Amino acid sequence: MQYELIPDATLVNNYIQGDENALEFLITRHKQKIYSFIYSKVYDRDIAEDIFQDTFMKVIRTLKRGAYNEEGKFLPWVMRISHNLVIDFFRKNTRMPKFDNSGDFSIFSVLSDTALNAEKTIIKEQVENDVRRLVDELPQDQKEVLIMRMYDDMSFKEISERTGVSINTALGRMRYALINLRKIIDKHNIVLTN
DSSP: OOGGGSOHHHHHHHHHTTOHHHHHHHHHHHHHHHHHHHHHHHOOHHHHHHHHHHHHHHHHHHHHHTOOOOTTOHHHHHHHHHHHHHHHHHHHOOOOOOOOTTSOOOHHHHHTOHHHHHHHHHHHHHHHHHHHHHHHTSOHHHHHHHHHHHTSOOOHHHHHHHHTSOHHHHHHHHHHHHHHHHHHHHHHTOOOOO
């Protein structure tokens, strides 16, 4: 069987039907892209290799359970799994950079540590994505004011001019947006950490 010509979705199906080679070929096909992505976040070959292995263990478990339904979107799905595992890794191992014992400890070596910066960036991105999804659940008028204020950094005077409502109405909408966001967060039991 010539696996090179077979689309991901078919290979996934073949694996679910019992063709172990199909999964092996899928892993080989996407290994470089997934591994490079993970490595670009953790900057450590051993850790990247571990997360890569964990990613495919999770993929296999999901496929075996019959819980996979990302029709034709195999690679983005696997990338999302690896991204989440990278975040989990950073949350579990809030690593401090290693310093040599020569006594040249400097605050700048902490600030420039790429692993810590990568961690903060990933967690920040995750929180921003979560918040953006929550904001989408707000009523349109509240969402509009919140986006103008938080993302476009507009004053309430500017918001009032742009939307054609009084400053008090804009303030009220912002207040309700924040109250509703809090309710949504509580309802979904969401933890926003940064």
